[in-house]
Amino acid sequence: MTHPIPWHELEPGDHRICCPACGTKPRKKDMGVTILSHDHGIAHCFKCGLIVSKRDERELSDTERKAYKRRMDALRKQHDAEQRERQAQAAAEAGLRWLASAPVLDHPYLTAKGVKAHGLRVLDGVLLVPVRDSNGVLHSLQTIDRSGDKRFLFGGRVKGCYHSIGRPSGSS
Ligand SMILES: [Zn+2]
Numbered sequence: 001m002t003h004p005i006p007w008h009e010l011e012p013g014d015h016r017i018c019c020p021a022c023g024t025k026p027r028k029k030d031m032g033v034t035i036l037s038h039d040h041g042i043a044h045c046f047k048c049g050l051i052v053s054k055r056d057e058r059e060l061s062d063t064e065r066k067a068y069k070r071r072m073d074a075l076r077k078q079h080d081a082e083q084r085e086r087q088a089q090a091a092a093e094a095g096l097r098w099l100a101s102a103p104v105l106d107h108p109y110l111t112a113k114g115v116k117a118h119g120l121r122v123l124d125g126v127l128l129v130p131v132r133d134s135n136g137v138l139h140s141l142q143t144i145d146r147s148g149d150k151r152f153l154f155g156g157r158v159k160g161c162y163h164s165i166g167r168p169s170g171s172s
Pocket of ligand 1: 019020021022023045046047048049050
């Protein structure tokens, strides 16, 4: 991890922070954190799927432990459901953009990198790199603008998927 989750700086409630596992820039707040109390919380990254929980270090009674587990299970379910919802939205958005796009002939980014377009498309000058799972299902898109700024669709599934550009011509 690049930085610890600042559990104790966050008030009870829901927050968005930069993921300690996959977050490279502070402005990329892919991790949702729910603080139940200053000793209990759960963090879940919508991008890489990392789930971290924080619990009180002191001994809990059986009752407390059960209550805690119930709350954590409920939160996990909520986070998972929210993640699935975001992934579904991103997949739908990816499909629409992919349909509206055209095969790319040349693009400043590809020229700069000296690679050939391979199964990529372009929409409004933005290069679209498909993010697919091993069955070839489109889950998300990586977009690359003319200046080379790369982004993934918000909330789109990336884990277990592949995306690549500039594979050598001749391979598939
Ligand atoms: Zn992450």
